[in-house]
Amino acid sequence: MKKTKQLFASLVLMALGLGTAQAEYTLNLMRGVTKVSNDIYDLHMLILWICIFIGIGVFGTMFYSIYHHRKSRGHKAEQFHENTAVEIVWTIIPTLILIGMAIPATKAMIELDDVQESEMSIKVTGHQWKWEYEYLDNGIHFFSSLDEGSNKVRQVGSGLDPRSVPNYLLNVDKPLVIPTKKKIRFVFTSADVIHSWWVPDLGWKKDTNPGFINESWTSVDEPGTYRGQCTELCGKDHAFMPIVVIAMNEPEYNAWVEQQKAAAAAEAGSASKEWTKEDLVAKGKSVYETSCASCHMPDGAGLPGTFPALTASPVVTGDINAQVKLVSEGKGMMPAFGKVLSAVDFAAVVTYTRNGLGNSVGDSIQPSAIQALQSGTPVADKNE
Amino acid sequence: MSAVVAEHDDHHDHGPAKGLLRWVITTNHKDIGTLYLLFALAMFFVGGAMAMVIRAELFEPGMQFVNPQFFNSMTTMHALVMVFGAVMPAFVGLANWMIPMMIGAPDMALPRMNNMSFWMLVAGVLLLASTLFMEGGAPASGWTLYPPLVLQTGKALPFAIFSVHLLGISSIMGAINIIATIFNMRAPGMTLMKMPMFVWTWLITAFLLIAIMPVFAGAVTMLLTDRFFDTSFFDAAGGGDPVLYQHIFWFFGHPEVYVMILPTFGVASTIIPVFARKPLFGYSSMVYATSAIAFLSFIVWAHHMFTVGMPIAGELYFMYATMLIAIPTGVKVFNWTATMWKGSMTFETPMLFSIAFVVLFTMGGFTGLMMSVAPVDFQYHDTYFIVAHFHYTLVPASVFILMAAGYFWLPKWTGHMYDERIGRLHFWLSVISVNVLFFPQHFLGLAGMPRRIPDYAVQFADWNMISSIGGFIFGASQLLFLYIVIHTIKGGTGEKVTGEVWEDAAKHSLEWTLPSPPPYHSFTTPPTVIPTEHI
Numbered sequence: 001m002k003k004t005k006q007l008f009a010s011l012v013l014m015a016l017g018l019g020t021a022q023a024e025y026t027l028n029l030m031r032g033v034t035k036v037s038n039d040i041y042d043l044h045m046l047i048l049w050i051c052i053f054i055g056i057g058v059f060g061t062m063f064y065s066i067y068h069h070r071k072s073r074g075h076k077a078e079q080f081h082e083n084t085a086v087e088i089v090w091t092i093i094p095t096l097i098l099i100g101m102a103i104p105a106t107k108a109m110i111e112l113d114d115v116q117e118s119e120m121s122i123k124v125t126g127h128q129w130k131w132e133y134e135y136l137d138n139g140i141h142f143f144s145s146l147d148e149g150s151n152k153v154r155q156v157g158s159g160l161d162p163r164s165v166p167n168y169l170l171n172v173d174k175p176l177v178i179p180t181k182k183k184i185r186f187v188f189t190s191a192d193v194i195h196s197w198w199v200p201d202l203g204w205k206k207d208t209n210p211g212f213i214n215e216s217w218t219s220v221d222e223p224g225t226y227r228g229q230c231t232e233l234c235g236k237d238h239a240f241m242p243i244v245v246i247a248m249n250e251p252e253y254n255a256w257v258e259q260q261k262a263a264a265a266a267e268a269g270s271a272s273k274e275w276t277k278e279d280l281v282a283k284g285k286s287v288y289e290t291s292c293a294s295c296h297m298p299d300g301a302g303l304p305g306t307f308p309a310l311t312a313s314p315v316v317t318g319d320i321n322a323q324v325k326l327v328s329e330g331k332g333m334m335p336a337f338g339k340v341l342s343a344v345d346f347a348a349v350v351t352y353t354r355n356g357l358g359n360s361v362g363d364s365i366q367p368s369a370i371q372a373l374q375s376g377t378p379v380a381d382k383n384e
Numbered sequence: 385m386s387a388v389v390a391e392h393d394d395h396h397d398h399g400p401a402k403g404l405l406r407w408v409i410t411t412n413h414k415d416i417g418t419l420y421l422l423f424a425l426a427m428f429f430v431g432g433a434m435a436m437v438i439r440a441e442l443f444e445p446g447m448q449f450v451n452p453q454f455f456n457s458m459t460t461m462h463a464l465v466m467v468f469g470a471v472m473p474a475f476v477g478l479a480n481w482m483i484p485m486m487i488g489a490p491d492m493a494l495p496r497m498n499n500m501s502f503w504m505l506v507a508g509v510l511l512l513a514s515t516l517f518m519e520g521g522a523p524a525s526g527w528t529l530y531p532p533l534v535l536q537t538g539k540a541l542p543f544a545i546f547s548v549h550l551l552g553i554s555s556i557m558g559a560i561n562i563i564a565t566i567f568n569m570r571a572p573g574m575t576l577m578k579m580p581m582f583v584w585t586w587l588i589t590a591f592l593l594i595a596i597m598p599v600f601a602g603a604v605t606m607l608l609t610d611r612f613f614d615t616s617f618f619d620a621a622g623g624g625d626p627v628l629y630q631h632i633f634w635f636f637g638h639p640e641v642y643v644m645i646l647p648t649f650g651v652a653s654t655i656i657p658v659f660a661r662k663p664l665f666g667y668s669s670m671v672y673a674t675s676a677i678a679f680l681s682f683i684v685w686a687h688h689m690f691t692v693g694m695p696i697a698g699e700l701y702f703m704y705a706t707m708l709i710a711i712p713t714g715v716k717v718f719n720w721t722a723t724m725w726k727g728s729m730t731f732e733t734p735m736l737f738s739i740a741f742v743v744l745f746t747m748g749g750f751t752g753l754m755m756s757v758a759p760v761d762f763q764y765h766d767t768y769f770i771v772a773h774f775h776y777t778l779v780p781a782s783v784f785i786l787m788a789a790g791y792f793w794l795p796k797w798t799g800h801m802y803d804e805r806i807g808r809l810h811f812w813l814s815v816i817s818v819n820v821l822f823f824p825q826h827f828l829g830l831a832g833m834p835r836r837i838p839d840y841a842v843q844f845a846d847w848n849m850i851s852s853i854g855g856f857i858f859g860a861s862q863l864l865f866l867y868i869v870i871h872t873i874k875g876g877t878g879e880k881v882t883g884e885v886w887e888d889a890a891k892h893s894l895e896w897t898l899p900s901p902p903p904y905h906s907f908t909t910p911p912t913v914i915p916t917e918h919i
Contacts, residue, residue, distance in 0.1 A: 026843060029763055029830045044760045051750035059743060062721050066739065069660075070729045077661040077728035081917055087669045090718045091711060098707045101757060106700060108759040113696040154447055154839055162445040162842055169445075169841045188693075193533040194626055196691060196766060200832045204762040207692045209627060210532060211620020214693035231766040231834045233526045235533060236452040239837030305519050306453065306538070333536050 030200055033222045033247070037203025039108050047101055054097075112204060115217045118185035122176070126188075126195030126208035126230070128335055129237035129294070133176050136187075140260045143340065145290050146240045147171040154240060155298065170227040173290070175244035179253035180220050188214040192335060193235065199228035199245050207232055220247040235333075237294050271343040271367040277351060280364050284352025287345045291337070292353075300357030307333075311358040320363055324350055328373065343371040400904065408503075411495035412904060413480045418797070419502050420477030421790075425869065427469035427509065428783075432859050434462035439821075439855035442848050447839050455838035456524035461516065463527035467644070468551050469509045471778070474786045475647040476501075476558050479586045481797065483562065485895040485902060486580045488571030488911040493564035501557040508550030515540035515547075526836060528637070529604065531618040531629050535611050542612070545604045552597040559590035559597075566590075571894075571910040577671070578916050580893050581664060584671055585650030588678045592639045592646070595682070600636040603629060627692050634685035642681040645777065646674060648745075648785045649716060652738050655792055656720055657919070658889050659735035660727030665719045667916050673712035673719075680709050690761045699758045706756035710749065717746050732886075733807035737788035740815045741781055748776030751826065766836075769829025775822045780815070787814070787865060794869070795885045799901040800876030802868050810868065813861035820854030891918050 031041045069075045125132040130145040146154075150169050153160040162168040178184055188197060190208040198205030205228075206216045220226075228243040248256060289298065295307040302309035310316050315323050327350060328338030337346065347367040354361040400406045400415060410416060437458050441449050450458070480498065484491055492498050515522040520538010523529065534541070566587045570579065579587075606629070609615040616622020618629045649670075657664045664670065687706040690699060720742050729735065751773040755761050764770060787810075795801050824847035829835075833844045840848065881900045889896040894911055 026831050026847070027827050030832075040760050040763060043757060044754065044763070047754050047757060047760070051753060055746065055750060058717060058721060058746060062724065062739070062743065065721070065724045065726075066729065066731075069725065069727050070731075071661070072730070075726075075728050078726045079662060080726070081663040081665050081667070082669075083666070086722075087666055087715065091715055094711050094714045098710060102704060102707060105703060105757045105759060109696060109700060109703070112759060112762075156447040156449075156451050158446070160446070162839075167841070169839065193536070194530060198766075198834070200763060204759075205691050205765060209625075209693065212625065212627070212693070228832070229834050229837075233456065233530075233533065233836040235536065236456065236524070238456075239452065239834070239839050303451070303453075306521070 032201040032203045033220050033224065033226065034202055034218055036112055036218070037201060039111065040203045043104055043108055046104065050097060050101070115185050115215050118183040118217050120182060121185045121187060123187045124197055124208065126190040126197065126234070127340065128192050128235050129241040131241060131243060138257060140257065140264070142174050144172045144174045144176065146242060147173055148289065151240070151289065167227065169240065170229070170242050170244070172242055172244045175246050177246045177248060177253065177256050178220065179250050180223050180247045183217055183219045185215065185217045188216070194232050195230050195234045196232035197243060198231040199226050199243055201226040205231050223247050223249050240294070267342060267344065271371050275347070275366060277355065277364040280348045280351040281355050283344065284348035285356060287341065287349040288352050291341065292349065310353050316353050317359055317361050320350070320354070320365055324365065324370070324373070338374060343367040343374060346370045409499065411499050413484050413492045413495070413498065414902070416498050416502050417477045417481030420473045420480060423506065424470050424474035424477060425866070427465055427473070428862070431462050431465035431470055432862065434458045434465065435855065436859050438462065439852040441838050443852040444849065445840055445842055445845050450838070452838045453521060453524055456836065457516070457522040459836055460523050460525060460527055464512060467527065471644050471782050472555065473505055475644070478647065478651070478789055479562055481793070482895060483565060483583055483586060485898060485906050486583050486893055487566065487569060487574060488894055488907045488913070489565065489569035490905045490907055492561050493568055494561045497557050498561055501554045501561065504550050504554040508547045508554060511543055511550065512547040515543050518543065528633060529607065531607060531610065531626050534607060542608060545608050548604045549601055552601045555593050556597050559593035562586055562590040571913055573913040577668065578913055580919060581653035581670055582647070582650035585646040585674055588674055589643050589646045592643050592678055592681070596636040596639045599632060603632040603636065630689050630692060631686065634688045637688065638685040639681040642678060644782050646678065648782045649674060651785045651789045652720060652741055654893065655734050655738045655788055656723050658886050658892055659732065660724050660729050661888060662723060662727040663918055665722035667919055669715060670719055673715045676712040677709060680705065684709065687756060690758045691765050703756060703758040707753065710753050713749055717742060733804060733811055734788045734792035736808065736811045737784045737791070741784045741788065744776055744780035748773055748781060751776065764829060766834055767829035768825045768833045768835055771835050772822050772825035772829060775825070779822065780818050790865070790869065794872050795881045796895060796900045796902070798873050798876065799881050800872050801879040801881050802872040803877050806864055806868055810861060810864040813864070814858060817854045817857035817861060821851055821858050824851045893919070
């Protein structure tokens with residue numbers, strides 16, 4: 001009948017579309033850029049073809065029967081039932097097919113499980129709602145959040161067109177950069193709830209569990225930019241914490257490492273200098289938009305009952321040290337930003353909330369004061 | 385017990401209480417079955433409305449209608465309402481209506497507990513629904529309620545947990561009732577291997593429920609104490625582990641999905657033989673296959689957790705065990721096909737829905753087989769590929785079979801015939817739109833779209849729009865079913881309905897030997913049992 005034909009057609013189209021759909025990123029799993037991702041793709045295709053084959057057999061039989069064995073064509077019902085031999089055959093054959101699938105599957109699992117002999121390690125920490133990356137071998141450390149363009153457009157009722165943003169919801173402010181053709185070990189954890197780190201081109205995902213460490217590895221064959229997303233529901237902005245991995249050939253990677261180290265040194269320097277209130281407010285506005293606006297809203301109005309308004313808030317317009325303490329330590333659903341923001345960003349965003357968003361308290365706080373506070377925080381606090 | 389039966393025979397049939405009170409205090413299995421079925425139908429529309437909110441927001445990229453927190457509440461509540469408020473109660477409703485008649489009994493074993501089971505269900509669902517109006521909103525952690533995220537729920541958390549307790553108690557009491565009824569009240573001569581398949585599948589399902597509902601209750605109670613009483617079952621800082629919750633939840637959760645599908649299998653095994661005018665092909669095979677599926681369902685739970693970081697031995701074991709489930713499931717599909725083969729089929733609405741079930745459930749089974757292969761599941765897990773899989777095994781499977789059961793048994797329940805033309809229209813609209821709704825979701829998952837997201841990257845836009853259109857048409861089409869139910873209760877087409885309703889149905893099962901509608905106490909004297917080879 002029509003519905004079986006329709007299903008056939010979809011399956012066949014999928015089968016035909018497979019080749020062309022690759023680059024199009026719309027119909028089938030991607031091959032990816034690692035040996036593991038290719039092995040997984042091949043396993044996926046093997047099982048898909050087996051299922052299609054069995055489906056054609058079963059649905060074909062049913063379709064034939066529906067057409068021929070119907071009362072309106074005058075077919076009389078035979079009354080046979082039970083046949084032990086047939087039951088045994090259609091139990092044994094599927095079992096053999098499953099064994100045939102299990103062998104390559106086991107091989108792929110064992111391959112992916114072997115984290116040994118990796119050449120570098122990167123620690124990935126999931127936060128609500130951004131990723132934190134730390135290169136354990138050279139100390140480079142940064143947060144990676146949804147890019148500003150996407151963040152503006154995705155606000156409810158923004159009326160802005162997602163198609164106007166390149167790589168909408170798949171772009172970040174600071175991507176993870178890795179060298180090609182090196183076995184890279186990842187260690188995963190979380191600072192709050194369970195997240196999951198997934199880059200389809202690498203072929204796998206791994207949950208990040210708070211208080212625990214997971215491991216995985218990759219070795220990327222081709223340079224390029226690979227995008228992924230958080231894949232474990234982690235709260236309101238689960239859809240808005242993407243991953244971007246840029247794989248570079250070794251010379252370019254080394255140059256990037258040097259550049260990052262230099263920038264980190266400059267940042268440390270800028271924390272100790274004296275900042276004007278205007279400069280703090282200007283910087284604080286962009287920090288607010290990335291780190292605070294998703295809950296407290298771009299205009300500081302918050303979400304009544306869930307996220308307090310900052311405009312005319314007693315905390316924001318009250319004692320500055322009390323506000324710094326709250327922002328640093330977090331409260332309820334609000335994360336502990338003392339561990340997340342740099343001294344400059346922290347001082348800037350506190351100053352901004354007090355002098356923008358409809359508030360005009362007039363005071364400010366220096367990054368150096370925040371730095372003094374942050375270095376007093378015991379390292380043992382971190383989740384490891 | 386025989387003394388009670390003798391007394392009943394002496395009176396004239398006293399019938400039900402009058403008015404609205406009848407429905408509150410009834411202990412009659414048909415009345416309670418009706419209550420469950422109508423409640424489930426209402427919840428189907430409530431859960432469906434939530435799905436419409438979801439598909440409306442996902443119609444285009446960008447955030448047009450709801451904020452992300454509310455969207456997460458919608459996905460959470462949609463699942464909880466559909467699973468605990470619609471599908472499970474509907475099957476309990478069918479069990480209540482049909483089991484006593486199919487085994488030749490006057491009623492269920494424990495009629496007053498039966499009544500309490502129903503009203504506890506209503507209390508539980510109302511309590512759950514009330515969380516939508518509490519400060520902080522309804523739970524937004526997904527129906528799986530994983531910590532630590534679920535512990536960020538606002539004031540609603542203890543109420544959601546308490547509603548789970550109420551729903552669990554309702555299910556457990558219902559299950560006890562079903563087992564007691566089936567074990568003790570079969571007509572003389574009806575051995576276990578002469579029971580209709582629907583009764584078998586419910587017997588097995590009832591044992592599953594008793595085994596798993598307390599586990600779910602335990603899991604959510606640990607959430608409660610972690611939040612309010614300083615325990616740290618799921619908190620590493622206190623020596624616990626969030627993954628522990630997942631193990632406990634899925635130990636409940638996996639058999640739970642079989643709770644929803646086994647009665648589905650039972651109904652399909654009931655309807656197809658009637659419309660093929662042939663017995664079920666392999667009765668004992670089907671019993672063994674159902675038992676195998678039920679047993680296996682307890683030892684595969686961690687296939688929902690392939691990416692949490694289990695040791696490889698665990699991952700391999702759960703992969704192999706999960707793959708095994710394909711074997712008995714395949715046996716069932718082959719048996720239904722063999723039942724149709726060389727029959728003399730007609731395609732009234734119940735048969736249309738049942739055939740669609742076999743085809744579309746098999747497709748859901750294929751994706752399940754793909755997902756059981758752990759290394760490939762690393763790419764499928766938590767994406768729309770999974771969403772497509774479980775919707776195929778729930779909507780064109782369980783929901784379609786519930787519709788099939790409705791069409792099949794409404795004439796028996798009401799004594800009126802439903803309008804076959806509208807039934808067919810409902811079927812065709814549903815089967816086409818359900819595929820438009822869910823098939824593209826396979827592509828979305830493979831292409832990289834995660835689940836539980838209110839907004840997505842632009843390359844996912846086309847399939848999402850198509851899926852949403854399918855969703856809107858599917859949702860609207862269900863109003864036809866609502867019309868059919870109301871119209872049929874009120875008199876239907878006016879066509880005279882016999883006890884047998886469907887040609888030769890009485891050869892297959894005992895309910896067709898009773899008048900339509902059946903008398904208040906169904907069988908007051910035990911009937912002659914049907915031989916297995918006719919089932």
